[in-house]
Amino acid sequence: MIIGLTGGIASGKSAVAAMFEKRGAHVINFDVLARVVVEPDMPAWKDIVAHFGTDILNEDRTLNRAKLGDIVFSDVQQRKALESFIYPQLFVEYNRRIEEIRSKDPNAIVFADVPLLFEIRLQSMFDKIVVVYATSEQQMKRLIERDGLDHESALKRLNAQMPLEQKMQQADYVIHNTGSLQETEADVNETWNTLSRLKQ
Incomplete structure (x- = not known):
């Protein structure tokens, strides 16, 4: 069984993914895959540098995420261009990992942590x-504290995604990450138990 795990930026997807992993799920994080496929000299890296120029590189030739983020979160067309370079390679790696998990554990419950699941x-x-749901105020606060962004940059990143309320309407299950850790764990537990029963 393959579960799509999504939410908004800084809604707590990674923390929730870790809770599911603790209960026996396999987790594939698309943000991690996206970093793997843009390492220097990989096909996606070459496409990105050809399009955006060498100004978006660090001295060690890795992508400067802050510079690239400033460009793509200010311009929808540039963001779409970046996605068109990354996603084809990302899905190759994703499919490879799914096959690897299934070969070892045919009955696995796999969570794919995909930030832009609905958007794409x-x-x-x-x-x-x-x-995974958090209020927009909580998302802003976490973005500013976690990523060291100013208010305007945090707001741009938040506004670049579909509102969480719309995502909730299309979800099979919602994990509320708005209260205490124990409350989030209780939501995770209930969802995990339901999914485990469905798998049988």
Whole structure:
């Protein structure tokens, strides 16, 4: 069973993914895959540098994420260009990892942590979809504290995504990450138990 796990930026997807992993799920994080496929001299890296120029590189030739982020979160067309370079390579790596997991554990419950699941219309890839919800105020606060962004930059990143309320309407399950850790764990537990029963 493959579950799409999504939410908004800084809604707590990674923390929730770790909770599911602790209960026995396999987790594939699309942000991690995206970093793997843009390492220097990989095909996606070459496409990105050809399009955006060498100004977006660090001295060690890795991508300067802050510079690239400033460009793509200010310009929808540039963001789409970046996605068109990354996603084809990302799906090759994703499929490889799915096959690897299935070969070792045919009955695995796999969570794919996909930040832009709805935005890039990947719903059909998953058996069920879980959305992690936090309020926009909580997201802003976490973005500013976690990533050291100023208010305007944080708001740009937040506004670049579909509102969480819309994502919740399309979800099979919602994990509320708005209260205490124990409350989030309780939501995770209930969802995990339901998914485990469905798998049988």
